[in-house]
Amino acid sequence: MRIHHLNCGSLRKIPALGEEPTAGAVNRELAAVCHCLLIETDSDGLILVDTGLGTADLQHPDRSLGADWVAYAQPALDPEESALSQVVRLGYSPQDVRHVVLTHLHRDHTGGLPDFPHTRVHVHPAEYQAVTDPMAAHHRHSLDRFMPAHRAHAPLLTPAPVEGHTEWFGFPGVARPQGPACELLLVPLPGHSAGHSGVAVRDGDGRWLLHAGDAYMYHGEIDHTPPLSHPVLEPVQQGAETDAAARVVARDLLRGLLRDHVDEVTVFSAHDPWEFARLAALAGQG
Numbered sequence: 001m002r003i004h005h006l007n008c009g010s011l012r013k014i015p016a017l018g019e020e021p022t023a024g025a026v027n028r029e030l031a032a033v034c035h036c037l038l039i040e041t042d043s044d045g046l047i048l049v050d051t052g053l054g055t056a057d058l059q060h061p062d063r064s065l066g067a068d069w070v071a072y073a074q075p076a077l078d079p080e081e082s083a084l085s086q087v088v089r090l091g092y093s094p095q096d097v098r099h100v101v102l103t104h105l106h107r108d109h110t111g112g113l114p115d116f117p118h119t120r121v122h123v124h125p126a127e128y129q130a131v132t133d134p135m136a137a138h139h140r141h142s143l144d145r146f147m148p149a150h151r152a153h154a155p156l157l158t159p160a161p162v163e164g165h166t167e168w169f170g171f172p173g174v175a176r177p178q179g180p181a182c183e184l185l186l187v188p189l190p191g192h193s194a195g196h197s198g199v200a201v202r203d204g205d206g207r208w209l210l211h212a213g214d215a216y217m218y219h220g221e222i223d224h225t226p227p228l229s230h231p232v233l234e235p236v237q238q239g240a241e242t243d244a245a246a247r248v249v250a251r252d253l254l255r256g257l258l259r260d261h262v263d264e265v266t267v268f269s270a271h272d273p274w275e276f277a278r279l280a281a282l283a284g285q286g
Contacts, residue, residue, distance in 0.1 A: 001182060001204050002040040004090070005280045008052020008083045008112060009034035011271070012074035014232045017220065030273035031076065032233070034108050036083060037211060038090075039201060044180045045098040048083060048119075049199045049211050050270065051112025055082050056149060064149040065107050072236075073108070084115040094118075099180055103213025103270065104193040105131055105146040106240065113155050120156045122177035124186045127195025128159035138194040138242045145193070145240070160186050168200060169257055169265065189215040189254070191247025192240060200265075208265045210257075214240070215250045217271050222255050233271065 011032040034052030041047060057064045058077045065075070079085060084094060094116055101122045102109055113121060130142035151157075160175035168174045168187050175186040175197070183202035190196050192214040199211040217237055220228030229237075241247050254267055268275040 001042070003201065003203055003209065003283070004038040004040070004086075005276060005283055005285060006036045006038055006052070006083060006086050007033040007081060007276055007280075008036045008050070008086070009057075009081055009108060010076035010078065011108075012072075012232075014230060014273070016274075017218075017228070017230065030277070032271045033273050033276045035211070035268065035270050035272070035276045037199075037201070037209070038083070038087065039182065039184075041180070041182055044182065046087065046092060046096045047099045047101065047180055047182070047184070048087075048097050048112070048116070049101050049201070050103055050109045050213070051083050051100060051115075053077075053082065053108065054111035054113065054115045054150070055079065055084055056114055057107075057111040058082060064147065065111070066147070069107065082115065083112040099177065101177055101184065101186070101199050102127075103199055103211060104196040105142065106193065106214070107145060107147045107150065109213070109270065110146060110150040113150050114153050117153045117155070120158050120179060122158050122160045122179075122186070124175050124188060124195045124197040125159035125162060126188065126190065127193060127197070128157060130194035132157075136194070141242055142194055169261055171253065171257075189213065189250040191215070191243045191245070191250050192237070194242050196250075198267075210254075210265055210267045212254060212267055212269050214270055215247065215254060216269050219269070219272050219275050221251055222258055222267065227251065227255070 013029040015029045037049035039047040061070045097116045129136045160177040162175045166174040173188045185200040187198040189198045217233040218230035
């Protein structure tokens with residue numbers, strides 16, 4: 001198994017706040033990213049974790065993503081950054097992507113779904129319920145952020161089952177997507193969305209990677225004491241979240257995970273460019 005770190009959509013530039021964790025990136029601004037994973041497996045083809053911005057988003061951003069979001073996020077709209085383009089550059093076809101696993105159903109995470117219409121799309125059951133059940137809490141909020149352009153092709157949205165009292169490093173309610181044979185889990189990190197979760201995958205060396213989605217947006221929130229949020233990203237978080245208190249609880253659980261299991265788990269978020277640069281370099285991609 002091989003894991004690739006992909007930036008599937010550069011967004012507006014954000015300034016560094018101090019000693020950042022990437023050599024050469026100290027005290028200069030970097031473009032926020034849409035950090036996705038592409039997992040090569042022997043038995044399950046390719047697995048994509050989040051999809052970033054898709055080709056239709058890049059061609060018709062105002063129509064696909066919403067003009068207000070585009071004006072604030074300032075996406076670079078580089079067609080070479082789409083997951084589809086990056087999969088092809090690695091020598092694969094779109095049909096080789098058999099599974100997509102999503103942290104949540106917001107536009108900067110689901111844009112690539114129409115590029116892989118055949119693919120089964122796995123989400124935590126709480127996120128599935130929020131967008132499909134009109135009686136669910138936060139249904140309208142959730143459905144409004146799952147863009148019509150990203151679901152017009154009727155994606156094969158599939159709730160991953162929660163197996164009894166399954167826990168992962170003390171996190172309860174963990175779900176396991178059906179189909180992939182590799183160790184892949186959806187770890188509840190609610191607050192940013194009703195069913196927001198991290199995606200945990202065990203790499204070939206036995207270490208866990210946890211894609212924490214938008215549970216936090218800047219590394220200072222989990223590795224600084226006290227937590228340090230980014231002034232550009234914090235308003236984005238506050239404008240999107242469904243439950244601020246739940247998100248703080250999830251953030252603090254991630255802080256404890258890093259404190260107690262730093263030798264076993266690597267945690268990263270969806271938009272922090274310094275985390276992305278560091279992990280891409282460690283993977284030999286930077």
